[in-house]
Amino acid sequence: EAQVTQNPRYLITVTGKKLTVTCSQNMNHEYMSWYRQDPGLGLRQIYYSMNVEVTDKGDVPEGYKVSRKEKRNFPLILESPSPNQTSLYFCASRRRGGNQPQHFGDGTRLSIL
Amino acid sequence: GEDVEQSLFLSVREGDSSVINCTYTDSSSTYLYWYKQEPGAGLQLLTYIFSNMDMKQDQRLTVLLNKKDKHLSLRIADTQTGDSAIYFCAESMSGGGNKLTFGTGTQLKVEL
Numbered sequence: 001e002a003q004v005t006q007n008p009r010y011l012i013t014v015t016g017k018k019l020t021v022t023c024s025q026n027m028n029h030e031y032m033s034w035y036r037q038d039p040g041l042g043l044r045q046i047y048y049s050m051n052v053e054v055t056d057k058g059d060v061p062e063g064y065k066v067s068r069k070e071k072r073n074f075p076l077i078l079e080s081p082s083p084n085q086t087s088l089y090f091c092a093s094r095r096r097g098g099n100q101p102q103h104f105g106d107g108t109r110l111s112i113l
Numbered sequence: 114g115e116d117v118e119q120s121l122f123l124s125v126r127e128g129d130s131s132v133i134n135c136t137y138t139d140s141s142s143t144y145l146y147w148y149k150q151e152p153g154a155g156l157q158l159l160t161y162i163f164s165n166m167d168m169k170q171d172q173r174l175t176v177l178l179n180k181k182d183k184h185l186s187l188r189i190a191d192t193q194t195g196d197s198a199i200y201f202c203a204e205s206m207s208g209g210g211n212k213l214t215f216g217t218g219t220q221l222k223v224e225l
Contacts, residue, residue, distance in 0.1 A: 004155075033213075040121070042201060042215040043156075058212065090155055101146070102213060104155035 006105035023091030032074040117216035135202035142204040
């Protein structure tokens with residue numbers, strides 16, 4: 001089954017404790033992205049990647065890192081999480097090409113205390 | 114710059130039509146999308162329209178695009194309780210890599 005898988009789905013942690021949210025897709029998609037969803041703000045792009053070893057900042061990259069060592073994986077790293085990073089996070093992937101739809105994971109709810 | 118706006122809430126009766134509206138500011142948008150988000154789930158692509166089209170129909174869904182006014186709408190005919198969800202419009206441009214700019218989302222509530 002074609003899917004985007006995020007782990008964990010839920011995490012409660014404390015300020016300053018490094019964490020990684022994994023994202024994996026099995027569709028051989030070139031493009032992958034991370035978004036955060038906050039009430040009244042919709043989804044905002046954090047980082048995206050157009051291929052292996054190619055990453056770029058989205059609209060709200062501060063406090064986040066990503067890597068793309070393999071085509072299928074695109075982990076999101078919070079080196080020193082802070083409470084303002086409490087949010088719902090979505091990973092997405094799609095094929096290269098103008099009208100290719102984005103496929104979303106089911107989301108990861110992070111709470112930073 | 115890019116900005117996509119939607120009203121936050123819409124309530125309709127079952128069986129009526131729903132119309133969800135969206136305005137965007139970037140005239141270089143190439144594709145405009147409608148996504149549906151059910152509680153606890155990710156985003157599901159409903160439909161999309163290319164910027165040189167005025168209308169697209171897909172079963173109960175009709176998308177209208179007024180490029181002059183930068184206005185996009187999604188009409189759901191014969192709205193059902195299962196249509197209750199948050200609906201996001203999003204725009205993408207030919208440049209800027211993979212970026213989708215989303216609206217704030219419209220919460221659709223369908224009442225019996």
